[in-house]
Amino acid sequence: MRTWRAQRLGKLPPYLFVEIDRARAAAIEAGRDVIDFGVGDPDRPTPAFIVERMSAALRDASNHRYPLGRGKRAFRQCVAAFFQKRFGVALDPDREIAALLGSKEGIGHFSTAVLNPGDLALVPDPGYPVYISGAVFSEAPYHRMPLREERGFLPDLGAIPADVLRSAKLMWLNYPNNPTSACAPLSFFEEALAFARKHDLLIAQDAAYCETYYEAPPPSILQLPGAKERCVEFHSLSKTFNMTGWRAGFVAGNAEAVGALADVKSNLDSGLFGAIQDAVIEGLNHIDHPDVRGILGVYRERRDTLTAGLKKLGWAVNDPKATFYVWVRCPKGVASMDAAKRILAEANVVVIPGIGFGECGEGFIRFALTVETPRIREAVERIGRMKW
Numbered sequence: 001m002r003t004w005r006a007q008r009l010g011k012l013p014p015y016l017f018v019e020i021d022r023a024r025a026a027a028i029e030a031g032r033d034v035i036d037f038g039v040g041d042p043d044r045p046t047p048a049f050i051v052e053r054m055s056a057a058l059r060d061a062s063n064h065r066y067p068l069g070r071g072k073r074a075f076r077q078c079v080a081a082f083f084q085k086r087f088g089v090a091l092d093p094d095r096e097i098a099a100l101l102g103s104k105e106g107i108g109h110f111s112t113a114v115l116n117p118g119d120l121a122l123v124p125d126p127g128y129p130v131y132i133s134g135a136v137f138s139e140a141p142y143h144r145m146p147l148r149e150e151r152g153f154l155p156d157l158g159a160i161p162a163d164v165l166r167s168a169k170l171m172w173l174n175y176p177n178n179p180t181s182a183c184a185p186l187s188f189f190e191e192a193l194a195f196a197r198k199h200d201l202l203i204a205q206d207a208a209y210c211e212t213y214y215e216a217p218p219p220s221i222l223q224l225p226g227a228k229e230r231c232v233e234f235h236s237l238s239k240t241f242n243m244t245g246w247r248a249g250f251v252a253g254n255a256e257a258v259g260a261l262a263d264v265k266s267n268l269d270s271g272l273f274g275a276i277q278d279a280v281i282e283g284l285n286h287i288d289h290p291d292v293r294g295i296l297g298v299y300r301e302r303r304d305t306l307t308a309g310l311k312k313l314g315w316a317v318n319d320p321k322a323t324f325y326v327w328v329r330c331p332k333g334v335a336s337m338d339a340a341k342r343i344l345a346e347a348n349v350v351v352i353p354g355i356g357f358g359e360c361g362e363g364f365i366r367f368a369l370t371v372e373t374p375r376i377r378e379a380v381e382r383i384g385r386m387k388w
């Protein structure tokens with residue numbers, strides 16, 4: 001009997017969170033009081049003014065038909081205005097911007113749009129798994145760039161082997177970074193762009209956490225002169241507006257690469273629901289609304305509670321300047337999977353083992369700040385009672 005499952009699915013890296021997922025489900029089933037720092041999914045609702053706009057947009061019959069390929073002109077103009085105001089970057093709404101069904105969708109399909117079989121993709125390790133999924137589905141090889149703590153979790157571009165570079169076409173970057181919460185200064189983007197010019201690479205920078213920051217607003221790689229020759233940037237509305245369930249994002253940058261992705265998409269999907277586009281426009285036009293910026297205050301308080309608590313226990317914590325993740329060194333000598341399993345078994349607290357994001361994530365665990373402050377205090381107390 002032949003197997004119905006395509007072999008390429010077997011080339012995806014193993015999903016290492018199964019055991020933790022299972023243990024979490026069993027703990028909840030058993031009625032244990034679980035505090036879950038696992039999923040990177042905001043716990044608070046979408047700001048009411050955005051929901052209101054969506055509600056009105058639902059009654060607009062023009063939104064009931066197929067949306068246009070790259071998004072409504074008003075959507076793309078709004079993104080262009082946001083980019084101008086936020087980053088001082090001028091974008092052509094017709095050629096350099098396309099709407100996505102969440103940025104994950106665009107990231108996943110981007111490899112199909114730009115890689116030929118055999119073209120290699122450079123991906124960060126630890127990293128968001130979708131960069132690799134996209135490469136695997138396009139039969140493209142990939143090479144992991146280690147992100148090390150001593151380099152501020154920025155890849156050492158000089159360490160990429162010459163034979164890898166010869167077949168490389170695409171480099172993925174992700175700052176502010178998931179899972180390490182590291183930020184890249186514009187000077188690193190400058191170094192990456194110079195490197196890409198030298199080796200004739202396309203850069204795809206994942207900016208999902210660009211609006212989730214506690215200090216200086218993170219830069220866009222498109223701010224660099226000439227960046228549009230070989231860079232695109234993926235943006236998400238999910239984290240900015242607590243709207244992960246809505247599925248909205250956009251890509252901006254190099255017109256040829258944006259156009260290639262739009263062509264792939266027009267063959268697979270029929271665009272982002274018009275009412276969602278209207279709601280996103282409302283959000284982006286009022287990004288300084290207290291209900292939007294207030295989200296950052298909530299995460300800041302949680303971040304301060306968790307980092308102070310863990311430091312008091314003697315843990316080595318990376319203070320996040322952006323994202324809603326805290327990337328923490330495991331107690332000495334404990335593997336990340338063992339640490340996560342023990343914390344769940346003994347403290348009823350769910351954290352993600354770093355190894356699940358790649359080999360270089362070993363030795364770390366990730367906390368997502370999607371838990372209310374009093375519960376964070378409770379979690380720290382429980383972890384504090386453990387003996388390592």
Ligand SMILES: *Cc1c(COP(=O)(O)O)cnc(C)c1O
Pocket residue numbers: 040101102103104105128174178206208235236237238244247248249
């Ligand atoms: C959440 C996330 C995304 C994708 O978010 P969407 O909901 O698909 O827009 C992309 N990259 C990283 C690193 C993320 O954490």
